[in-house]
Amino acid sequence: HNPEDERQALELLINSRCDAIVIHSKGLSDEELISYAQEVKGMVLINRHIPELAERCISLDNRKGAFLATEYLIRHGHRKIACIASSHDIEDTDERLQGYQAALKEHGIELSKSYIEYGEPNSDGGEVAMTNLLTKSLEITGVVAYNDYMAAGALAALDQNGINVPSKVSMVGFDDGLIARFVHPSLTTIRYPIV
Structure with missing residues (x-):
């Protein structure tokens, strides 16, 4: 960019x-x-x-997509949901954060800003962001990632720390990128409708 x-x-x-x-x-x-x-x-x-x-x-409705991702986790019983966001200063980041926060608010969930971590929008950035979240010793049961690459990096960080996905932490990505098909465990993702 x-x-x-x-x-x-x-x-x-x-x-x-x-x-x-x-x-x-x-x-x-x-x-x-x-x-x-x-x-x-x-x-x-x-x-x-x-x-x-x-x-x-x-354009895609980034806010709605992030809202749906967060609400998906809420409907599956999660209340301690972290967000891994892009560190790039672009409207996608703001819109996806707004969607995450709106879903929490609509469902009466109050979380501190410490549940949000930023990183480069790639697998390395996701891994670093997830590692930073883990060092905060927060109770986290779900994670909404800015994109599938960040989600893949976050999954790697969870695996390196012996945290089982999805039994301990559930993950939702965004974009339905090619990487979502190859990570293990399989990734739930918000599909970006590119034809």
Whole structure:
């Protein structure tokens, strides 16, 4: 999500006279993307919503997805649910945290912010975040992960610490990425509807 890398890639495509461009940008500002959209009439944004370009935006309801993931754990009897979030300062992170917190609130569950841990949105980040949660000696029975890669890393940390999944801790990922099919135990995940 480096703005300069995104800008260079986009300008390369524009200079190559592409008629249409599909962009997944988290680094560029809304203003920059609006400017590019004026230049490229066939530009579409995925996983981002800019009101001025609403008709060109295809995005997921991150808040609802995280709400559903958290509620899934609650409906399976969990009350001590941690959240492993991305350390990237992007709207996906905020929206998924809002969904997690909204589900807890709707079900009358109050947890301190110490149940939230941040990391890079990859397996290493998930492993570090889960390890940090474990060092806090919190009672945790469920974990909502920002994405399936972070969930895979968290599963590795739990395994390294002798904590059985799912009998001691249940895990829910997000995105239904390819990795979700290969981790053990199998991962419950919120499916990101990419066709």
